[in-house]
Amino acid sequence: MPLYDRNNIFARILRGEAPCTKVYEDEFALAFNDIRPKARVHVLAIPKGEYVSLIDFSQSAPPETVAGFWRAVTKVAEQLGVADGYRVSSNVGPGGGQVVFHFHVHILSGPRT
Numbered sequence: 490m491p492l493y494d495r496n497n498i499f500a501r502i503l504r505g506e507a508p509c510t511k512v513y514e515d516e517f518a519l520a521f522n523d524i525r526p527k528a529r530v531h532v533l534a535i536p537k538g539e540y541v542s543l544i545d546f547s548q549s550a551p552p553e554t555v556a557g558f559w560r561a562v563t564k565v566a567e568q569l570g571v572a573d574g575y576r577v578s579s580n581v582g583p584g585g586g587q588v589v590f591h592f593h594v595h596i597l598s599g600p601r602t
Protein backbone atom coordinates (compact mmCIF):
# COMPACT_ATOMS: atom_id res chain seq x y z
CA MET A 490 0.00 0.00 0.00
CA PRO A 491 1.46 3.42 -0.92
CA LEU A 492 2.13 5.91 1.84
CA TYR A 493 -0.44 8.68 2.22
CA ASP A 494 0.60 11.79 0.28
CA ARG A 495 -0.66 14.91 2.07
CA ASN A 496 -0.51 16.85 -1.19
CA ASN A 497 -3.00 14.70 -3.08
CA ILE A 498 -5.84 16.71 -4.61
CA PHE A 499 -8.52 15.51 -2.18
CA ALA A 500 -6.33 16.40 0.82
CA ARG A 501 -5.96 19.86 -0.70
CA ILE A 502 -9.74 20.12 -1.17
CA LEU A 503 -10.24 19.09 2.49
CA ARG A 504 -7.85 21.83 3.62
CA GLY A 505 -9.62 24.39 1.45
CA GLU A 506 -6.54 24.84 -0.74
CA ALA A 507 -8.33 23.62 -3.89
CA PRO A 508 -11.95 24.31 -4.89
CA CYS A 509 -14.83 21.87 -5.04
CA THR A 510 -18.59 22.00 -5.48
CA LYS A 511 -19.63 20.74 -2.07
CA VAL A 512 -22.88 18.83 -1.77
CA TYR A 513 -22.61 17.52 1.81
CA GLU A 514 -20.36 17.76 4.84
CA ASP A 515 -20.43 16.44 8.39
CA GLU A 516 -17.81 15.46 10.93
CA PHE A 517 -17.03 12.22 9.09
CA ALA A 518 -17.20 13.07 5.41
CA LEU A 519 -17.06 15.66 2.68
CA ALA A 520 -18.93 15.08 -0.58
CA PHE A 521 -18.54 17.07 -3.78
CA ASN A 522 -19.29 16.79 -7.48
CA ASP A 523 -16.81 14.83 -9.58
CA ILE A 524 -15.03 17.19 -11.96
CA ARG A 525 -15.59 14.73 -14.85
CA PRO A 526 -19.08 13.29 -14.22
CA LYS A 527 -19.81 9.86 -15.68
CA ALA A 528 -23.53 9.97 -14.90
CA ARG A 529 -26.24 12.58 -14.33
CA VAL A 530 -25.31 12.47 -10.64
CA HIS A 531 -21.65 11.75 -9.89
CA VAL A 532 -20.50 12.73 -6.43
CA LEU A 533 -17.36 11.75 -4.56
CA ALA A 534 -17.48 11.17 -0.80
CA ILE A 535 -14.28 11.21 1.18
CA PRO A 536 -13.48 10.69 4.86
CA LYS A 537 -11.75 13.51 6.68
CA GLY A 538 -8.85 11.38 7.87
CA GLU A 539 -5.77 10.33 5.95
CA TYR A 540 -6.58 6.96 4.36
CA VAL A 541 -5.09 5.83 1.07
CA SER A 542 -7.77 3.43 -0.06
CA LEU A 543 -10.77 1.33 0.95
CA ILE A 544 -8.37 -1.26 2.37
CA ASP A 545 -6.52 1.30 4.49
CA PHE A 546 -9.79 2.85 5.69
CA SER A 547 -11.39 -0.48 6.55
CA GLN A 548 -8.32 -1.77 8.38
CA SER A 549 -7.09 1.40 10.11
CA ALA A 550 -10.01 3.72 10.85
CA PRO A 551 -11.78 3.53 14.21
CA PRO A 552 -15.16 1.76 14.02
CA GLU A 553 -17.10 4.97 14.70
CA THR A 554 -15.27 6.64 11.81
CA VAL A 555 -16.12 3.77 9.47
CA ALA A 556 -19.77 3.80 10.54
CA GLY A 557 -19.99 7.59 10.35
CA PHE A 558 -18.55 7.64 6.85
CA TRP A 559 -20.94 5.04 5.43
CA ARG A 560 -23.90 6.73 7.10
CA ALA A 561 -22.78 9.97 5.47
CA VAL A 562 -22.79 8.24 2.07
CA THR A 563 -26.46 7.36 2.51
CA LYS A 564 -27.20 10.92 3.64
CA VAL A 565 -25.57 12.25 0.48
CA ALA A 566 -27.88 10.10 -1.63
CA GLU A 567 -30.90 11.29 0.35
CA GLN A 568 -29.84 14.91 0.00
CA LEU A 569 -29.35 14.51 -3.74
CA GLY A 570 -32.84 13.02 -4.07
CA VAL A 571 -31.58 9.71 -5.47
CA ALA A 572 -32.05 7.46 -2.43
CA ASP A 573 -34.40 5.24 -4.46
CA GLY A 574 -31.73 4.43 -7.03
CA TYR A 575 -27.99 4.87 -7.06
CA ARG A 576 -24.74 2.97 -7.07
CA VAL A 577 -21.58 3.25 -4.98
CA SER A 578 -18.14 2.17 -6.06
CA SER A 579 -14.54 2.54 -4.99
CA ASN A 580 -11.50 1.89 -7.13
CA VAL A 581 -8.75 0.24 -5.11
CA GLY A 582 -5.12 0.53 -6.19
CA PRO A 583 -3.69 1.34 -9.60
CA GLY A 584 -4.84 -2.05 -10.90
CA GLY A 585 -8.38 -1.15 -9.84
CA GLY A 586 -8.28 2.21 -11.56
CA GLN A 587 -7.60 4.33 -8.47
CA VAL A 588 -5.99 7.61 -9.49
CA VAL A 589 -6.37 9.73 -6.34
CA PHE A 590 -4.89 8.07 -3.27
CA HIS A 591 -7.18 9.50 -0.64
CA PHE A 592 -9.95 6.95 -0.06
CA HIS A 593 -13.15 7.95 -1.81
CA VAL A 594 -16.35 6.43 -3.07
CA HIS A 595 -18.17 7.35 -6.25
CA ILE A 596 -21.92 7.89 -5.83
CA LEU A 597 -23.63 7.71 -9.20
CA SER A 598 -27.22 7.89 -10.35
CA GLY A 599 -28.93 8.18 -13.69
CA PRO A 600 -27.74 7.04 -17.11
CA ARG A 601 -23.99 6.85 -17.64
CA THR A 602 -22.71 9.79 -19.71
Ligand code: 5GP
Binds near residue numbers: 498523588
Ligand atom coordinates in the same frame (compact mmCIF):
# COMPACT_ATOMS: atom_id res chain seq x y z
P1 5GP B 1 -10.45 7.26 -8.96
O1 5GP B 1 -10.12 6.76 -10.33
O2 5GP B 1 -9.22 7.57 -8.15
O3 5GP B 1 -11.42 6.36 -8.25
O4 5GP B 1 -11.29 8.57 -9.18
C1 5GP B 1 -10.81 9.84 -9.02
C2 5GP B 1 -11.93 10.77 -9.44
O5 5GP B 1 -11.59 12.06 -9.00
C3 5GP B 1 -12.16 10.83 -10.94
O6 5GP B 1 -13.52 10.48 -11.23
C4 5GP B 1 -11.87 12.29 -11.30
O7 5GP B 1 -12.74 12.82 -12.28
C5 5GP B 1 -12.02 12.99 -9.97
N1 5GP B 1 -11.18 14.17 -9.79
C6 5GP B 1 -9.85 14.25 -10.05
N2 5GP B 1 -9.38 15.47 -9.74
C7 5GP B 1 -10.46 16.17 -9.26
C8 5GP B 1 -10.61 17.50 -8.78
O8 5GP B 1 -9.67 18.30 -8.72
N3 5GP B 1 -11.85 17.86 -8.37
C9 5GP B 1 -12.91 16.99 -8.42
N4 5GP B 1 -14.09 17.48 -8.00
N5 5GP B 1 -12.80 15.74 -8.89
C10 5GP B 1 -11.59 15.33 -9.29
